[in-house]
Amino acid sequence: MWKLELARLEYKILSDNSVMQPKKVAFIGSEKSPYIFLFPSSLLPNNMEEIFLENLIDPQIDDDHTLKELTVFAFNTQVLSLQYLCAVLHNCNYKGLLLLLSSSAGLGFFFLYFDLNLAVKSASSAVEVIEILRTNKHGIDIVLVDVDTADLNAFKVMETIGLETNLPVIMVTADSNLENITKGLAHGAVDCIIKPFEMEQIKNTIQSHVASNKTRGQNLNPLPGSNARMAVKDACCSSKLKKKRLAWSRELDAKFVKAVQILEKGSENVHPKRILDVMNEPGLTRAHISSHLQKYRLALKKRKADTNKQGLEVQPTDYCLKKREVGNFNADRRRLAVQSFNGVMSPSSSSPDPKKQSQSLVYSCIDGHGPEFQTPDFYYNNHCLETNIQPHNVESEHVSGTTTLSPYFNGVDSKPSILSSAAVCPFPNAVFLEPEANIAFHSHFDAISVPNPLYGFTIDCSTDVRYPSSTVFARNSETYAVQNGTTISTSDTSSYHYVEPENEVSETYNSQIECSLFEEESFDWYSLLDDQYLSSLT
DNA sequence: GAAGGAATAT
DNA sequence: TATATTCCTT
Numbered sequence: 404m405w406k407l408e409l410a411r412l413e414y415k416i417l418s419d420n421s422v423m424q425p426k427k428v429a430f431i432g433s434e435k436s437p438y439i440f441l442f443p444s445s446l447l448p449n450n451m452e453e454i455f456l457e458n459l460i461d462p463q464i465d466d467d468h469t470l471k472e473l474t475v476f477a478f479n480t481q482v483l484s485l486q487y488l489c490a491v492l493h494n495c496n497y498k499g500l501l502l503l504l505s506s507s508a509g510l511g512f513f514f515l516y517f518d519l520n521l522a523v524k525s526a527s528s529a530v531e532v533i534e535i536l537r538t539n540k541h542g543i544d545i546v547l548v549d550v551d552t553a554d555l556n557a558f559k560v561m562e563t564i565g566l567e568t569n570l571p572v573i574m575v576t577a578d579s580n581l582e583n584i585t586k587g588l589a590h591g592a593v594d595c596i597i598k599p600f601e602m603e604q605i606k607n608t609i610q611s612h613v614a615s616n617k618t619r620g621q622n623l624n625p626l627p628g629s630n631a632r633m634a635v636k637d638a639c640c641s642s643k644l645k646k647k648r649l650a651w652s653r654e655l656d657a658k659f660v661k662a663v664q665i666l667e668k669g670s671e672n673v674h675p676k677r678i679l680d681v682m683n684e685p686g687l688t689r690a691h692i693s694s695h696l697q698k699y700r701l702a703l704k705k706r707k708a709d710t711n712k713q714g715l716e717v718q719p720t721d722y723c724l725k726k727r728e729v730g731n732f733n734a735d736r737r738r739l740a741v742q743s744f745n746g747v748m749s750p751s752s753s754s755p756d757p758k759k760q761s762q763s764l765v766y767s768c769i770d771g772h773g774p775e776f777q778t779p780d781f782y783y784n785n786h787c788l789e790t791n792i793q794p795h796n797v798e799s800e801h802v803s804g805t806t807t808l809s810p811y812f813n814g815v816d817s818k819p820s821i822l823s824s825a826a827v828c829p830f831p832n833a834v835f836l837e838p839e840a841n842i843a844f845h846s847h848f849d850a851i852s853v854p855n856p857l858y859g860f861t862i863d864c865s866t867d868v869r870y871p872s873s874t875v876f877a878r879n880s881e882t883y884a885v886q887n888g889t890t891i892s893t894s895d896t897s898s899y900h901y902v903e904p905e906n907e908v909s910e911t912y913n914s915q916i917e918c919s920l921f922e923e924e925s926f927d928w929y930s931l932l933d934d935q936y937l938s939s940l941t
Numbered sequence: 942g943a944a945g946g947a948a949t950a951t
Numbered sequence: 952t953a954t955a956t957t958c959c960t961t
Contacts, residue, residue: 648954674945689944694954697946 473613476500476570477547478532488547497609500535500543529560536568544613547596549575550587558590565591571612649691658682659695 475497477488536543546564550557565572574587577598584595593612596605651659662681666673675692682692 651953676944690955693944693946694956698953700946 473497473544473609474500474542475545475547475609476536476543477549477575479549479552492605529556529563532560533563533567536564536570539568539570543570545609546570546572547575548572548592549598550583551576551578551598558586561587561592562590573608573612649687651695655684656695658684659692659699663696663699 475492477500479488536546546568548557548561548564550561561572561574564570571593572591574584574590574592574595575598576583576587576595579597587595594608596608659678659682662678663673665681666677671677673696675689675696678692678696679687679689
C-alpha cells in the first residue's frame with residue numbers, strides 16, 4: 404500500500420552554536436502523502452522505516468472544498484523551515500511548491516521533487532524564484548515569503564514578486580515588531596504571518612487573501628499603496644492576535660464560584676482582578692473573568708427575581724442548571740447514593756418516623772458529621788416532608804418500574820421505599836449515574852438511573868463479570884447493544900429488556916423499565932441543593 | 942493608564 | 952447562547 408521512499412542523505416547544517424554537525428534527513432512518502440523528517444544522525448534508529456510506518460498519521464481531510472485546489476508557493480534556504488511548512492500545507496490539504504534555495508553553497512543541498520500534492524525542489528537563486536512565478540506554470544495562487552530567510556534580501560524579492568506578478572504575497576516573519584511588519588507591507592505584502600504559526604492561522608490567512616485576490620482580479624483594481632496601512636491592522640488581527648475562545652468548564656466555573664465566595668466571606672471587593680488572583684489559573688485573563696462575572700451576576704439577579712416571584716417553588720436559573728450538568732457534582736451524588744443506600748441510611752433500619760429520620764439525614768449533612776450534601780431524591784423527599792408538599796409525580800401513571808430479582812443483578816428491589824421518590828427512581832438501591840458516564844464493567848448490576856429532565860433517562864448496564872464484553876438490551880424487537888452507559892432522550896419511552904447473552908448462563912432475567920418523564924418545568928433538585936453544594940466547595 | 946462594568950458584537 | 956470586545960466611567 405505504501406510506497407516507501409526512503410533516502411538518507413547526509414549533509415550538514417548549522418547548529419545553534421554554529422558548529423557544523425552532521426545530520427541525516429529522511430524522506431518518507433507516498434505520492435499523496437510526503438513526509439519529511441530531519442534527524443541528528445545519532446538519533447536515527449536502524450528500524451526507522453518501521454517506526455515511521457507505525458506512527459504515520461492520517462492526513463486531515465478538509466471538508467471545505469474551496470480550499471482544496473489552492474497551490475501555495477514558498478521558498479527558503481533552510482530545510483527546516485520548508486519542512487515545517489510542508490507539514491502544515493499538507494495538513495491543510497493545499498498543494499504546494501516549496502523551493503529550497505541552495506545559495507549556501509557547499510552545504511550539500513539536494514534536489515527532491517514530490518509532485519501531485521506538494522512539490523519540493525531546489526533553485527539556485529532568487530532570480531529563478533521570480534522566473535517560476537512570472538510564468539506560473541504550476542498554477543500558484545499565493546506566495547509566502549519568509550523575510551527572515553538567510554542569505555537573501557527577502558524584502559527585495561517580495562517586492563519584485565509583487566511588482567511582476569498578480570499573486571498575493573504574504574510575509575512570514577518571527578519579528579512581530581510593527582516596524583518590521585510595516586516594512587513588509589510597504590514591500591508589497593498583503594498580510595503577515597508571525598512565526599511560529601499554527602495550521603488554522605495559516606489556513607485562514609491564505610484563504611482570505613486568495614479569495615480577495617480573485618475578487619480584485621475581476622474588478623481590475625490594482626492594489627494601491629494605501630492598502631498597506633489598512634493591512635497593518637489586518638495583519639496583526641488575522642495572524643498574531645487570534646486568541647482561543649475560552650470554554651468555562653464545570654471545574655473552572657466551580658473554581659470561579661469558590662473564588663467569589665472566598666472574597667465575599669472575607670468581605671473583600673469581588674472584582675475581576677481579585678477573582679483572578681484567587682483563582683490563580685494560568686491562561687485566564689481579567690477580561691475572561693469580567694465577562695464571566697457579568698454572566699454570573701445576571702444569573703444571580705434573575706434567580707433572585709424568580710424566587711421573589713414564586714416563593715418556595717424555586718425555579719432554577721439557566722446558570723444553575725447548566726452548572727450541574729455533569730462532572731464532580733454527579734460523581735459525588737453517585738458516591739453518596741451508594742453510601743445512603745447501603746443500609747446505613749436505610750429507611751427500615753432506624754426511626755419509624757420517616758419525617759424525623761429524613762430530617763436527621765439532612766442535619767447530618769449540615770453539621771458536618773455526615774455527607775456534605777444528600778442525594779437529590781433524599782433531599783427532595785425531605786423537602787416535601789418538611790414543607791408538606793406532595794412529591795410531584797408520585798402517583799403518576801407515567802412512571803413505573805418492575806423487575807425480577809436475578810442472581811446476577813444485586814440489590815434491585817421491586818418496591819420503592821418510602822424515602823425513595825418513586826417518581827424519580829423506582830429502585831431504592833439504584834445508583835445515580837453521571838449521564839453518559841464511562842463506567843467500567845464490574846461485578847454487579849447496579850443501576851437503573853434517574854430520569855432526569857435535563858439529561859434523559861440513563862441505563863447503566865454494567866454487568867456480572869461473566870459478560871465482560873458487552874451487554875445487550877432488546878429494544879422493542881430490535882437488539883440494542885449497550886455498553887457502559889446509554890442515554891436515552893427524554894422523549895423515548897421504549898421498554899428495554901435485558902437479553903441473556905448466548906452460550907452463557909441459562910437463567911433468564913427480565914427487567915422492564917417503562918418511563919415517561921415528567922415535564923422539564925416540574926421540579927429541579929439542584930436549586931435546592933445549590934447552597935449546600937456551594938458551601939461544600941469552600 | 943488601569944480597572945470595572947454595561948452594552949454590544951461575534 | 953456563551954464568550955469576547957468595545958466603550959464609557961471611575
